[in-house]
Amino acid sequence: MITLERTSVMNMDNAFRGMRNPMNSWAKSDSYFDENGRYIIGEADMKLALTLAKSGSDDRKFLRQIFVSVDITAPLYWWKEYDTYKVGTVANSCSTMHKIHARAFSREDFSCERMTPAALSCLDQVIAVLEERRQVFVETKDRAAWDDMIQLLPTSFNQMRTCSLNYENLINIYYARRNHKLPEWHTLCHWIEELPYGMELICTIK
DSSP, X not given: OOEEEEEEEEOHHHHHHHHTGGGXXXXXXXXXXXTTSOEEOOHHHHHHHHHHHTTXXXXXXXXXXXXXXXXXXXXXXXXXXXXXXXXXXXXXXOOHHHHTTSSOOOGGGBOOTTOXXXXXXXXXXXXXXXXXXXXXXXHHOOHHHHHHHHHHOOTTBEEEEEEEEEHHHHHHHHHHHTTOSSHHHHHHHHHHHTSTTHIIIIITOO
């Protein structure tokens, strides 16, 4: 499972102004803010943006200045793949090391919606051991119990991170992962498509 919450897209107006800097063509810009404060890309600006976007990463530098912040909750096995996207991204995560013992373990803490009954039975046993070790650590602060939790924790454990990206990062992610076997990537790619002008600036340039 994966959830994407509290999405914010920022700085689009400044990015589009900067897009016109190389040719000093600011007077040709036709984008504007509507009465609800939403940035509307004009026809002339969109035409130039698409030309630059389709010309490659060197020409579409303005997309690096459209910033996105989002809270992503996903299993550790997905985060291991996401962590390949280090350039131009930042993620501030909930701390497993500091807070693993803060509350009781339950199935809701794990991505297990595709597990077979046999695997779920095994997971339930692991959860029971993790909870027993957690209670021992809370009561005694025994380091061995803490080590048991850290080293036994399955990669299906869900972690929330607040991520900062930009539209250029999202181009790389979208085209690399849209056909991935993990359903979590399909959910994230659908989220990208739903971003402001995501289809035009990210998802249809190749």
